[in-house]
Amino acid sequence: MQDIIVIGGGPAGGSAALFAAKAGKATLVLDNDHGLTKRAWLANHYGVSDISGPDMLAIGREQAEKFGAVFKQDKAVLIESGSSSVTVKTESGDSYEAQHVIVATGLAVDAAQQSGLKLKPGTEPRVKTIIDTDDKGRTSADRVWAAGTAAGVSMHTIITAGDGARVAIHVISELNGERYVDHDIFTG
Numbered sequence: 001m002q003d004i005i006v007i008g009g010g011p012a013g014g015s016a017a018l019f020a021a022k023a024g025k026a027t028l029v030l031d032n033d034h035g036l037t038k039r040a041w042l043a044n045h046y047g048v049s050d051i052s053g054p055d056m057l058a059i060g061r062e063q064a065e066k067f068g069a070v071f072k073q074d075k076a077v078l079i080e081s082g083s084s085s086v087t088v089k090t091e092s093g094d095s096y097e098a099q100h101v102i103v104a105t106g107l108a109v110d111a112a113q114q115s116g117l118k119l120k121p122g123t124e125p126r127v128k129t130i131i132d133t134d135d136k137g138r139t140s141a142d143r144v145w146a147a148g149t150a151a152g153v154s155m156h157t158i159i160t161a162g163d164g165a166r167v168a169i170h171v172i173s174e175l176n177g178e179r180y181v182d183h184d185i186f187t188g
Contacts, residue, residue, distance in 0.1 A: 002027065003175060004175075005030065007030050008035070008103065008150070009057070009071060010148070011037060011060070012160040013029060015163075015164035016168040036053075036155075037056065037157055038053050075111075076088050077114060078114055079112070079115040081144050100171045102167055106150060107127060112131050117132075117141055119131055147168075
């Protein structure tokens with residue numbers, strides 16, 4: 001069983017996976033490889049020169065994998081929340097179990113809808129429906145969280161990446177039983 005399954009490998013999901021894996025959590029990312037970031041040109045990331053979406057995704061995935069995150073290409077179709085774990089079923093027929101799940105599926109909320117998560121109208125242009133969450137990213141299902149555009153934050157990749165990290169910090173804190181903080185120190 002995983003500590004955390006992240007559904008979606010875009011900026012929100014990749015960032016959540018990076019923080020989760022770096023915190024020592026067994027982290028699985030299920031990504032269907034259909035995200036909008038693959039078509040993006042990014043010229044508005046603080047501290048990063050212009051970069052293509054595919055290059056940014058590759059770097060983010062490499063960072064998360066460096067800390068032990070595992071990426072699998074598959075589409076999550078059903079999320080079943082139980083009292084002590086969450087099961088994610090995929091289009092290929094596989095089933096995965098974790099203590100917590102973070103849904104970071106961008107515009108696609110079909111698995112959330114199929115799973116009975118509470119949804120609400122989106123507020124961003126072109127975003128019709130989002131997953132209803134509390135201020136920490138919790139959804140209407142126990143142990144299921146949402147981050148990024150799927151949870152209603154702006155579609156800008158720098159914002160969704162930050163939201164993925166924010167929600168991951170809350171999940172890690174819950175798993176640890178205390179507030180988790182991740183700071184690296186420059187020694188140069």
